Amino acid sequence: MLEQIADAALVAFQPSYVLLAFLGATLGTLFGAMPGVSATLSIALLVPITFEMSATTGLIFLGAVYCGAIYGGSISGILINVPGTPAAVATMIDGYEMTRKGRGGLALGTTICASFIGGQFSVLVLLFLAPLVAQVALEVRSAEFFWIVIFAMSTIGAIGSGSAIKGMMAGLMGLVMGTVGMHPMTGTLRYAFDQPALYEQVPVIVALVGLFSISQVLHLAEGKGMDTQLKVPEVGNLWPGRALLWKLRTTLARSSVIGTIVGLIPGAGADIAAFIGRTEARRYSKNPEEYGTGSAEAVAGAEAANNGVVGGSLIPMLTLGIPGNAVTAALLGGLLIHGLIPGPSLFADAPDILYPFILSLFMANLFFAVVGFVGLRYVAKVVMVPQGIIAAVVTALAVIGAFSFRNLEFDMWIMLTLGLLGYALRKADFPLAPIILGIILGPRAEENLDRVMTLASAQGTTVMGYFFSRTLTIVLMALTVAAIVFSFYRDYQYRRKEREANGG
């Protein structure tokens, strides 16, 4: 493995890739800093740029965008109390309080350092753990893979924010959308409505652009006073100082680990990691009373966990082909358009692409830190871009993204339909990430179930009998049931607390 890493370093540190990682990290930071533009949306909008690039080039660029966007989301939160991404909400609580007290520079500087440390730690874990997981995953057979997918989909409901029922319904919507097109075993066309564009399946990139761009555009366009110019406050010196960083070392280490572990779990994204990181920092803090009033420790706890998710979330995506959240689903779309099928054999089939990609993430983390420290005064200006401009320009980018994927006009209509569906679902408080995960994972689950059906019939047993004959499958089935039970329990507890709060 070390030999492969050394070879990959020669590729990844070529000037053209270094420049590309810098460009990606800068664009990601700028996009992430714009209120309303999430990391998922950033990648969905920038994927078309990579269509004509080689796989290595495209992945290095998108990976850098991912790192930059996760960090960039905190900038608007700290400066104007409007989070650029949902993951920045936990950082914003204390970050904005620090800005109000004239310590905005310290908040921004702490954010840069914590994001950098969390990001680098998680990429280090990714570099050494992913190949080992891939080796183990090679032993996974169809029955196990089917249940891994079902388990992943059920945890999205259990762990994701909001109502568990709605989370699961959104996942099921994605799974039924995944049935559109030709059935792999029989060749039967399902729900294609005589449209050749739907014969294969709903294109992931188009679905991603529609669900996350158009629904967000309509959401942004709802607002009033679109041209309101906010004044970005003066923040002063950014460098938090070695003494403070040394004082925060335990918090930074703990949150980096938390972020990486949370990233591994399907359904739990950077927003959940940031809140857990902040809560755990508070639990072990010597000054918990300062939390919520402008604590640099709280900012560091949230932000290191937030960026720690990056490397962790890429492990199941690269080794099993299971994206844990919407951002990695977007990245997976980027892999698929370059003919790379994520899964256990990817590390064996394409180490010349994967290792340079992983090494480039170290550079991306470094570059957003450089952009943060050197160019923050310019990056901060995008915070003031009126949402009316963002909404209109994002629509234009979305149209190009949907069309240029297969050069089909019909894809623009798929994008629009899914965008309107996504907007309606947002209005009814349904999460969108499970839908895209369902579209990606549905066909893979069905394909593996089909294989199991064939194997079971060859052995003269039922499908359930086949599942119960394998230990790992039984464990995965038990975990799935536990996740579903936990989701309903969580929903029940939430409703009970709500009733108590209302005096009912």
Next chain:
Amino acid sequence: MQIPRGAAGRDAFAAVVVLVVSAVGMIKALEFPARAAAWPMWMWGLLAAFSVILLINSFRQAAASARGPAEQAAGSLISRLWSRQTARILCNVAFVCVFVALVPVFGFFVTGAVYLSTHMYFLGIRPLWKIAAVTFGALAALHLMFERFLGVLVPHGMFF
């Protein structure tokens, strides 16, 4: 029985829509061979089951809120459904739909220029020079980046 309103009403409406769509999906799946129908049937079935749970929850939520303090009358049904905000949302949807419909006819850049300027104006961006600058700047950047630099095909129509 209390009719769900507000958030519970939205849940009930969503549940009914999903239930109907699931029923249609299941009926359609009956036309497929058994092997091709199995997975979609399960998925639609589960979706329908969760919709029923959501519907029941929304009615329970409505009953619970009815036991609480009486809410203020929210006006007539029409006034609740139709407001300036609803009109604004529908206008935004119309802008995006018309843009997508006209791109294949007039091409991305011509339609894009009209779309960007009119939608930004509608969204309250002023002064006009700012709209013109953003429209020109965005389209020029997209043309240079996608068509000249990256060689990615952008939809063209009768003009450009």
